[in-house]
Amino acid sequence: MDNMEKKIVVEDLSVSFDGTHALSNVSLDVFKGEILTIIGPANSGKTTLLSAINRTLEIKDMVSITGRILLDGKDINESEPEEIRRRVGMVYALPIPLPMSIRDNVLLGIRLQRRLKRSEEDDILEKTLRAAFLWEEVKDRLNTSAIQLSGGQQQRLCIARTLAVKPEVILFDEPCSGLDPISTMKVEEALKELVREHTIVFVTNNTKQAARIGTRTAFLLMGRLVEVDATEKLFTVPSCKETEDYITGQFG
16 A cells, blocks of 8 residues: 555544543544544444544544644644535434435535536436435435435445535544445445545444445554554454454354
């Protein structure tokens, strides 16, 4: 990976909530055009790390953050939070479709940025829904409520909504945790296409999923980074006993 461009650099990141540590001195690189999967048991700091990267962490009460996060070599704190959140999108574990049409859900973010012609809206709508592997399922009911979609469809709608504002990085926080196997497969298919144009950080509690989709995998435990390596290597010959114990089901 030495010749690959670093998209995100996390340097000595520590986070605590009301004095309780969530992350301790985490340093991690995310390379452009990769899927970095992050695994670890509950309360290991996985969601905290994602929230720090796209600057949603700082809006919480009683939070202390030290260290640096660089995006394309620039400290994210030197940019407005809204700009970072546009460049670094987030898809959460539970899909949150808004009580409006499928069309309006997808286009909400981009409409807030600028005025669009109807033809431009149509192009964005089809492109993003296709990228999320949802177009064929909803193309004939774009003006119906997004609330009527299944859970798996709602999650892919949220991916399309994120894509509409053209982020450079997409953070996924256990997006398949509540989905059935077929919906999970469709999300994973979408990832394989999205990584052609985006950098992806994907948190999952499913080690088999991490092994399927990750370019590299990082293992977090109790707020510290145990190791990060090429996914195949980490799952076959991990460097640390803690990693081996976790991926073989000894704890977690």
